[in-house]
Amino acid sequence: MASGFSDYLRRDLLLAYRRRGEAASPLVFFIMVSTLIPLGISPESARLAEIASGIIWVMALLATLLSTDGLFASDYQDGSLEQLLISPQMLAMPVLGKITAHWMVTGLPLTLASPLLGVMLSLPEEGYVPMVVSLALGTGCLSLIGAVGAALTVSLRKGGLLLSLLVMPLYMPVIIFGSATVQSAIDGFAWSGPLAILGAMLAAAIALCPLAAAGGLRLTSIN
Amino acid sequence: MNWLTNWSPSWQWFHRLGSPRWFYQTTGRWLPWLSLLALALLSTGLVWGLGFAPQDAKQGNSFRIIYLHVPASFLALAGYYIMAIAGAIGLIWKMKLSYMVMKSAAPIGAALTFLALFTGAIWGKPTWGTYWVWDARVTSMLILLFLYLGVLALQYAFHSNEAGNRASAILALVGTVNIPIIYKSVDWWYTLHQPATIKLTSAPSMHSDMFQPLLVMILGFYCFYTVALFLFTRAEILRRERKSTWVKELVIGAQH
Numbered sequence: 112m113a114s115g116f117s118d119y120l121r122r123d124l125l126l127a128y129r130r131r132g133e134a135a136s137p138l139v140f141f142i143m144v145s146t147l148i149p150l151g152i153s154p155e156s157a158r159l160a161e162i163a164s165g166i167i168w169v170m171a172l173l174a175t176l177l178s179t180d181g182l183f184a185s186d187y188q189d190g191s192l193e194q195l196l197i198s199p200q201m202l203a204m205p206v207l208g209k210i211t212a213h214w215m216v217t218g219l220p221l222t223l224a225s226p227l228l229g230v231m232l233s234l235p236e237e238g239y240v241p242m243v244v245s246l247a248l249g250t251g252c253l254s255l256i257g258a259v260g261a262a263l264t265v266s267l268r269k270g271g272l273l274l275s276l277l278v279m280p281l282y283m284p285v286i287i288f289g290s291a292t293v294q295s296a297i298d299g300f301a302w303s304g305p306l307a308i309l310g311a312m313l314a315a316a317i318a319l320c321p322l323a324a325a326g327g328l329r330l331t332s333i334n
Numbered sequence: 335m336n337w338l339t340n341w342s343p344s345w346q347w348f349h350r351l352g353s354p355r356w357f358y359q360t361t362g363r364w365l366p367w368l369s370l371l372a373l374a375l376l377s378t379g380l381v382w383g384l385g386f387a388p389q390d391a392k393q394g395n396s397f398r399i400i401y402l403h404v405p406a407s408f409l410a411l412a413g414y415y416i417m418a419i420a421g422a423i424g425l426i427w428k429m430k431l432s433y434m435v436m437k438s439a440a441p442i443g444a445a446l447t448f449l450a451l452f453t454g455a456i457w458g459k460p461t462w463g464t465y466w467v468w469d470a471r472v473t474s475m476l477i478l479l480f481l482y483l484g485v486l487a488l489q490y491a492f493h494s495n496e497a498g499n500r501a502s503a504i505l506a507l508v509g510t511v512n513i514p515i516i517y518k519s520v521d522w523w524y525t526l527h528q529p530a531t532i533k534l535t536s537a538p539s540m541h542s543d544m545f546q547p548l549l550v551m552i553l554g555f556y557c558f559y560t561v562a563l564f565l566f567t568r569a570e571i572l573r574r575e576r577k578s579t580w581v582k583e584l585v586i587g588a589q590h
Binding site for chain 1: 477492516
């Protein structure tokens with residue numbers, strides 16, 4: 112069952128390591144766009160503190176969305192996706208390996224960089240731990256859901272914009288519970304409830320999204 | 335070879351259902367009756383609801399938009415499941431007819447969702463004092479509209495019908511998993527911040543004089559939806575089967 116998971120995880124991590132500049136761009140985007148917020152809205156720390164958790168979550172979502180476009184694109188162009196499709200193993204496992212590598216290259220750095228943005232946007236102190244934990248679980252969900260959209264649109268010439276239209280409504284529950292986790296911690300409530308639901312969504316996404324993405328990848332052979 | 339197709343009469347209806355030609359001919363016989371029924375129910379419901387139902391104690395006459403708003407929302411939600419189930423049948427049994435039904439359900443559903451949002455906004459102005467509220471129901475209906483538009487956009491993005499069918503069926507199914515989650519999440523998202531000030535679900539049960547015309551309207555909308563779905567699907571059948579002999583004969587026969 113696990114055949115192909117670790118192979119593709121290692122392969123994609125190696126590819127990302129060799130193209131470090133490309134892999135770093137979601138993180139740079141995440142930080143740069145967040146600096147636009149104080150410029151655009153207000154540099155006052157009291158106003159920023161109110162919206163910081165939501166801003167960081169929205170930015171993390173957009174940064175992940177921008178990078179999901181390339182999840183299967185290079186494999187599709189150089190033909191290795193076709194090799195994967197005709198191989199005898201269950202397609203979902205290599206796909207899960209690729210998604211895991213994608214999360215380790217985009218979601219994990221975003222999560223680790225988020226306290227820095229929290230400081231810049233004067234996030235209240237109680238929010239840091241919930242933010243890091245919720246982003247760690249939530250970006251996993253985002254990578255998994257995004258992979259379904261990326262698989263469905265990989266064979267289209269202008270798939271990038273369409274991908275964001277398809278995936279955005281599916282992202283909405285994740286951002287609702289993600290920012291609810293941080294916000295309820297700031298407001299002094301228990302934050303384990305929304306976090307638990309985020310974890311449940313991640314578990315469901317791990318089980319279902321690779322299957323849907325594999326179904327989407329099979330379409331590339333007929334379009 | 336006739337015995338091969340006729341060996342099991344109990345399954346015949348299922349195979350027939352997969353035949354676009356059979357569907358086209360059968361719905362052609364049903365359509366006049368169904369359209370008449372829809373017209374009768376809708377006009378009865380509208381005249382009864384708008385003209386004769388009693389005024390609401392608090393909202394006066396403005397509540398009467400309920401007779402469009404509620405049936406449209408009903409069908410917008412039911413239509414998503416019809417679309418997704420048709421997509422699933424297409425993926426499992428590879429029936430081309432059910433893909434055509436799925437493709438036809440998307441624009442109708444999107445239009446009904448828009449109608450529900452639009453009438454809701456008009457109704458919101460006199461009752462809530464604003465056209466738009468980020469209320470749980472409103473937000474989840476907006477997300478439903480986005481899901482419909484995504485399925486539509488994906489269907490048209492592919493050159494081959496086959497790929498477009500399967501892609502939008504997969505997307506519709508993923509959306510089906512998401513609809514209950516979206517509904518619940520949006521519900522909880524708001525209960526965190528503001529306790530429900532306006533809740534449509536827990537409104538006091540309606541007086542039967544108001545409820546009966548609403549029931550007629552809902553039935554009428556169901557009939558109307560079926561008529562619209564049949565018409566869209568029939569157009570799609572003619573478009574996709576244009577190379578088959580029976581469509582050619584039909585079109586030539588219509589010209590004479």
